[in-house]
Amino acid sequence: MTPSPASDKRQHVVETAYALFKRAGFHSTGIDRIIAEADVAKMTMYRHFPSKDELIVEVLDYRARRFDDQLDRLAREGTTPEQKIAKIFDWHGRWFRRPDFHGCLFAHALAEFGDPQHPVFKAVARQKNSLRQRLQSILEQMMPRGRAESAATTLLMLIEGATLMAHMGQGDTAIRDARKAALDIIAASRGPQ
Amino acid sequence: MTPSPASDKRQHVVETAYALFKRAGFHSTGIDRIIAEADVAKMTMYRHFPSKDELIVEVLDYRARRFDDQLDRLAREGTTPEQKIAKIFDWHGRWFRRPDFHGCLFAHALAEFGDPQHPVFKAVARQKNSLRQRLQSILEQMMPRGRAESAATTLLMLIEGATLMAHMGQGDTAIRDARKAALDIIAASRGPQ
DNA sequence: AGGTGATGAGACAGGTCTGTCTCACAGTGC
DNA sequence: GCACTGTGAGACAGACCTGTCTCATCACCT
Incomplete structure (x- = not known):
């Protein structure tokens, strides 16, 4: 053995x-x-x-761990909260440009396993919530919790939307506009009430 | 016959x-x-x-036509460009709340037919570009073409991201934050340079 | 009434899928 | 030497897939 x-x-x-x-x-x-x-x-x-479904869950969890590791490393490089957010968007921009980019595996899994009870669906939800939580933690260094929650959701939507557009070959435009919009959102959230 | x-x-x-x-x-x-x-x-x-794939394309085109018709009707109700945009977001909010909501069929098709040469992929691209063009046309009534182009992409990303979150059971939060972010983006795009 | 062309029902072919089972083989402890 | 345990290779079962084909049926037109 x-x-x-x-x-x-x-x-x-x-x-x-x-x-x-x-x-x-x-x-x-x-x-x-x-x-x-x-x-x-x-x-x-x-x-x-034990089954193909379990293998799929394992693959998704593996991919989520690797994704988290990469963003952890990125977070240590950035100094200000804005920089950390910007670095996350930049990371996505580089991802979109990779020749083996085929869209978000988690979004695809959601499309093929739409039942909320399914283990694959749950694995997807875990990953998306994790990314959302990461964004929120960074934003809370700049603004009160309630606003950080909303802003994190918005940033996550921008990222997911950009990933979908990148899959359709418009990654450069998408990430540029998403990045700019993210900064606008942050400015609006931390600025006036 | x-x-x-x-x-x-x-x-x-x-x-x-x-x-x-x-x-x-x-x-x-x-x-x-x-x-x-x-x-x-x-x-x-x-x-x-002639084949299942052709049926799928037909289904997607049918759904795209119905979607366009609904947004056309909506556009006639709204008076100002802001209202038209807001109504589109509201429509999505109502869609998310429907009991038979299962996410975006086009996004799912993209996940299952990722090859850009595939007719299904092309049908998806048609629909997304059509929605993007619709948003841009409205925005051009408020701002110069270049900015309207960027803002339309951003709004489309917010909508796609919100749809994905709605699929994961967070539709209410998502559409509220997306709507608010959209108005922020529009304000930032039409306001100062 | 008789011919014609579209249609429904389902058998069928050929391939692919997931998951199980058998059998041979290699390494380990005694 | 010898039992034991984990592993590789692939046959196999049973279900499902897409797409084709045959044959009976039915409406319509002359």
């Missing part, structure tokens, strides 16, 4: 599935395709994940 | 497919399910639509 290589295999399956789901969607990507690309036996996959 | 009833059948298939796609997604909804729900023969469906 070698637990460490076993975990390596498991992680390898997750990352391979992630790449395939991102490109072709969840329902369109079959198990056979995943194990062929990952070069593992079918039983190996089913020993690690 | 009765051409009128035939068209009725065709339209009935489109509407039935629309309801099913909205609830369960595109890949998850089989042809068998559609014809059973619509109570037509399989050959009837394939005589009207």
Whole structure:
């Protein structure tokens, strides 16, 4: 028994599935395709994940962790709250420009698993709420809690909308306008009552 | 031969497919399910639509037409440009509250058909660009074209983001904040340079 | 009445899907 | 040497998918 290589295999399956789901969607990507690309036996996959749905949840959670790590690193670079927000928008702008950008995996998961009771739906909600909470925490350094809550929701909507437009090939325009709008919103929220 | 009833059948298939796609997604909804729900023969469906993909495009175009009609009617009610914009946001707020709301069918289609060459992808792009153009036309009554272009993109992003949040059960908060942000953006765009 | 063309119902083909099962093999402790 | 345990490879089951085909039926026109 070698637990460490076993975990390596498991992680390898997750990352391979992630790449395939991102490109072709969840329902369109079959198990056979995943194990062929990952070069593992079918039983190996089913020993690690009881079903395809559980694998999807695992992929989403993995992606959410990586996303959080990247934004954590970014947050340490920014000094002022405005800078931190701006850096998050810039990060999205760079993401949109990547050749392997295919839209937001979480938004796609929401489209394919629309039932709120479904574990995949819940994984999506976790990620979006986490991003919303991150934005709110930053904004609370600039404005009272109530306003930060509204502003965080607005910024999240701008980001999600920009991601959708980027998927349609208008990422540059979208992120520029979203960034500018975000600063307007912050100014309006912290300025007059 | 009765051409009128035939068209009725065709339209009935489109509407039935629309309801099913909205609830369960595109890949998850089989042809068998559609014809059973619509109570037509399989050959009837394939005589009207050469393939499932073509049916999907037809459904999206049908939905886009209906959406445009509703916003046209709304636009005639509003008097000032601000009112017209506000009415569009209000319409979305009412949509989010409907019990049969399941998110944006076009966003879902984008998630399942991510290839820009695919006819379904193109149908989605048509609808989003149409909404963006509608917003821009209204905004151009208040501000120069360049600014109206940016503001229209921003408003579209707010609407798309709000729709995604509404799908996650936060429609009320989302539309309220989006509406407020939209007015802020408009004020900032028409005010100082 | 008889011919014609559109339609409904469902069998069918060929492929793909998820998930299970069997069997061979490799490493480990005794 | 030998039992034991975890793993790889792939056959298999059973369901579902899209799209085609056959055949009976029915309205309409002459």
